[in-house]
Amino acid sequence: MRKLINAPADVVVDALRGLAAAHPSLRVDLENRIVVRGDAPRAGKVGLVSGGGSGHEPLHGGFVGYGMLDAAAPGEVFTSPVPDQILAATTAVSSGAGVLHIVKNYTGDVLNFRMAAELAEDEDIGVASVLVNDDVAVEDSTYTAGRRGTGATLFVEKIAGALAEEGGALDEVAAVAREVNERSRSFGVALSPCTVPAAGEPTFELGDDEIELGIGIHGEPGRERAKAATAIEIVDAALSAIDADMPLSGAEVLVLVNGMGGTPLIEQYVAYSAAADWLADHGAIVARTLVGPYVTSLEMAGCMVSVCRLTPELTRLWDAPVETPGLRWGR
Amino acid sequence: MRKLINAPADVVVDALRGLAAAHPSLRVDLENRIVVRGDAPRAGKVGLVSGGGSGHEPLHGGFVGYGMLDAAAPGEVFTSPVPDQILAATTAVSSGAGVLHIVKNYTGDVLNFRMAAELAEDEDIGVASVLVNDDVAVEDSTYTAGRRGTGATLFVEKIAGALAEEGGALDEVAAVAREVNERSRSFGVALSPCTVPAAGEPTFELGDDEIELGIGIHGEPGRERAKAATAIEIVDAALSAIDADMPLSGAEVLVLVNGMGGTPLIEQYVAYSAAADWLADHGAIVARTLVGPYVTSLEMAGCMVSVCRLTPELTRLWDAPVETPGLRWGR
Secondary structure: OOOOOOOHHHHHHHHHHHHHHHOOOEEEEOOOOEEEEOOOOOOOOOEEEEEEEEOOOOOOHHHEOEOOEOEEEEEEEOOOOOHHHHHHHHHHHOOOOOEEEEEEOOHHHHHHHHHHHHHHHHOOOOEEEEEEOOEOOOOOEOOEOOOOOOOHHHHHHHHHHHHHHOOOOHHHHHHHHHHHHHOEEEEEEEOOOOEOOOOOOEOOOOOOOEEEEOOOOOOOOOOEEEEOOOHHHHHHHHHHHHHHHOOOOOOEEEEEEEEOOOOOHHHHHHHHHHHHHHHHHOOOEEEEEEEEOOOOEOEOOEEEEEEEEOOHHHHHHHHOOEEOOOOEEOO | OOOOOOOHHHHHHHHHHHHHHHOOOEEEEOOOOEEEEOOOOOOOOOEEEEEEEEOOOOOOHHHEOEOOEOEEEEEEEOOOOOHHHHHHHHHHHOOOOOEEEEEEOOHHHHHHHHHHHHHHHHOOOOEEEEEEOOEOOOOOEOOEOOOOOOOHHHHHHHHHHHHHHOOOOHHHHHHHHHHHHHOEEEEEEEOOOOEOOOOOOEOOOOOOOEEEEOOOOOOOOOOEEEEOOOHHHHHHHHHHHHHHHOOOOOOEEEEEEEEOOOOOHHHHHHHHHHHHHHHHHOOOEEEEEEEEOOOOEOEOOEEEEEEEEOOHHHHHHHHOOEEOOOOEEOO
């Protein structure tokens, strides 16, 4: 296991220490293991909280800041955060205007966020929840009933975060978050597995000339094992799967070509080139683009393609200023 | 070879196509293989040109834009750009105020930039050159006479770019670029090798429990092969080597903990935590921080630590707005 860590049990806390040291604008509470905007709670603002297993950085802790999340609750690597942790994040950002939980659809996350929401309601904090389930690869999976939440989580956090920053009410922010999720789809491909530090062994095995189509962000099996393929073929598989589920022809789209953690940027741009060609050939209009490792899976090699069918309002909110460690523009 | 590419010979052009499609603010000239700011040449502005082998993205093409480079000339993977390419970049950004070449110290880069500068002078373009040679690991190396140019290239491009954006004259911009280089040091550690697509084999071999201390950004050998170590030990090796060459006690520093391409962000933050502790323990004051994969070496796992001893003026220029695909803030 070749990892730049101290001890497997300390990875999450050590990384949180690093995040705190590198970004003084964040409050990192090591005891509760939460990452909070330095200026939270902000009077009158709906608080946005997300979280989930660690190992997907910059998601979610790197997306805490102006115009995006107010707090994140990172669990152990690939492990749901516990309810008390989510409750602490919720309480930390509650200003009376309500808190939105953005939850990726994994069984543990769903249960623990639900429990945290109930505990928050006991403290008179109004909580709404939105489930992200954008992954078209499989209907049920190792860790989910229903589709997995993957790359579109970034879209939901950015766009709902912009509306909350503008003063949107809880029901409005929740509605736009659901709208983004409904209009978004993702599909991932792994060229290599990854190794959870505490386990010490790869999450799965791939033959030298194999790839996994429809992989999840924890190395869960996808649709099928296939022979090694070109970037054009891999992107075609991803976008064809998305298009079959949500037709893209004629749509104005936001596209994320997302590195899974171990694939360098030069290859992500090779993949994006293929995606841009595919979308043009299939009548979609690319209005906004993001290329980079945003929703990762430790050191897994490969990429995920995520697409959101935009509306003028979603485009406006996407373009709104954001200032977080992992995403920053326009301010 | 598990790579998200189409064919080894097409990687650089395919990635440039992707860069062009993703960033309409850039002009990507596929014939000359150069990346140019959309608004270049800007009247009265010193043009900043850098380049070098591909495989280090976002360096250099991803640093073209407001407040940083005016153009980049990417060679084949780990191969110097040719003089005609550098000349085309120089011509494209020349507005009469002169052009600064920022050259990483590798024999091929130095020769080809020099030849391009001579060709540019023939066209009455005034060219100044600054050499980046920040890597303290080795004195001479596989591809260099003298020290290698690595992570500090980002510091030089950002800070010189800010002064050029403000209207600094060629000699002033060159002087601040040299000052940044002189005040900066780097040291890298590899946990795995990388594979040049055209070669198909790893650049070197590491045993299962080995790391390479003082690695170059092309997999060139470093100082020594060592046993696998913790992040704290690895960062101690890097910062001790830097401190021995340029004492850090009492200095206000800018620190980059740079992922080499295959190491995920969670591990880079683990390393930054160790770096922050080390610097505090050794009396250095961390004034600015950057954590992420900025100067990469394909899919190599590991990290590089780069440190610049700031002055108030260098800090001001570092903080100035920048808007490029790879680095963006304050605008």
